[in-house]
Amino acid sequence: MQSNVGLVIEEKAADIGNFMVGRLLPFRKKRAVGPFLFIDHMGPACLKEYQNLDVPPHPHIGLSTLTYLFEGSIFHRDSLGNAVEIKPGAVNWMTAGKGVVHSERTPEYLRDESKFLHGFQIWVGLPKALEQSEPSFYHIEKEALPTWEENGIQYKLIAGKIEGKSAPVPVHSPLFFIEIKTEAAQKIDIGDRLYGEVAMYVLEGSVRVEGNTYGTKQLLVAKKASLCAFETNEETTLYLFGGEPFDEERFMFWNFVNSDKAVLEQAKTDWKNQNVDAFPKVPGDEEEYVPLPEPRQYK
Template sequence: MSNIGLIIEEKAADIGNFLVGRLLPFREKRAVGPFVFIDHMGPAELKDYQNLDVPPHPHIGLSTLTYLLEGSIFHRDSIGNAIEIQPGAVNWMTAGKGVVHSERTPEYLRETDKKLHGFQIWVGLPKHLEQSEPTFHHTEAEDLPEWEENGVHYKLIAGEAFGKKSPVPVHSKLFFIEIKTKDAQNISIGKDLYGEAAMYVLDGTVDIEGNHYGSRQLLIAKDTKLCEFGMSENATVYLFGGEPFEEERFIFWNFVNSDKERLEEAKVNWHDQNHDAFPLVPGDEEEYVPLPKSILNRK
């Protein structure tokens, strides 16, 4: 019997002036461990007149993880951080009771051709941290654990696995792992994982119990402890998962919480532009993403 419990095909989602491939949430699988939302951005070739511009928008009850493979994004937030995200680095912002941030093409790239490729991820917070003060942490690429074993290259982007720990300050037991091959390899890592697990095939193919899976597919494991697969040459996969929360997490627009009343409060506060709940973003105060009318009165 196959250890694959669900196969999710990447589906296009419009985030304004940019299309992304949405992996989570999915109607048959709302979360994998604490991971509640994953967008695969690109790969996109942007002309000199095309730029990423996501104006200030709010979050509650989650941590955002931005990880780029190509290109650059300039991050600003209401805590006061302003930093460029480059490939291999990790931006980890914990919204807690409320944060606002923007994501744009850096000024020095706005009139040149450029590329953009990476992941935008939301990780739910433990219930006792959902109303915490917002925080931000940037981890440079060279600070992430990387190693080779039997011709396979591993990188631990966030969390704990393989007896190693990423410096990204996560709030629950989770893992986000990059695995790359030059030659075809068989991988058996179930003993190193825990909780729930999913695999995203970026490049190449994987073979699981005689079945082949290609790129832009998300594979959900039935049993994390049975995580064994073959990888083709020049393949790249990402494994993510961890211990799920006891309580269900609800999502409305950019808000995540175990308490629906908190979601309603956040919707009203953002719609009314209550800057006590959602402060302005220094250096990016002139515009914001309005609350979609379609969700204003939706419970």
């Protein structure tokens, strides 16, 4: 029987400012899974009293960002005027559209003490018609996310829709982002609820797929979402990402995503020149910014 596991992506280290993350997407053999373009696994990290997360104001276009924490806290500020602390289980959903700027830092009340930080940073592409839309931001508390249990299996729908369930995160295309937890070994066949493409990330524990065992720090990409079936070990936490892919190719440079390279070139020029009409300042965090990186190549 032919395997449904089309690709196993090993988590690789990457830097975001003074913080190390495990980058899952993009990967040279797989640029996206459904509309998901970029997935970073932050931590787990224990930051001492003199260590803090400090990602100064930086721009985005043509995508939505999704932040989801397992541990710790991040204070988000953006050029729309939002200033929000995100804690574990909540969702920050920011749609950049034609352009937005934001910063992510350790909250002031935690900066002089030890703390943990662990979570996901995710980029989701926008449909072509919305790539130049007005930017927006939504914060969704953890209590608003759908959770349910089936035969000892705990589910949480963090974003998107699956059969009979819908999360309040205002996504722009058909997608799903699901947390699954088991305390005992379980057989799970969820393929009949999924659509498009799907990838699995095991945060804790391990899964067995078609006779092979996979653990943490790997992203499994399935050939067909409809064949998504697996077994977990006793205590396992995993995440399924996926949905319908776009018809058009998406180009990526740094924090910019678009189906038109000319739009990316203009964004690069605007950010390099600090054009505040294209990329306004972030209220309350106006002293710093992340410069345009070199070399200027597309991914």
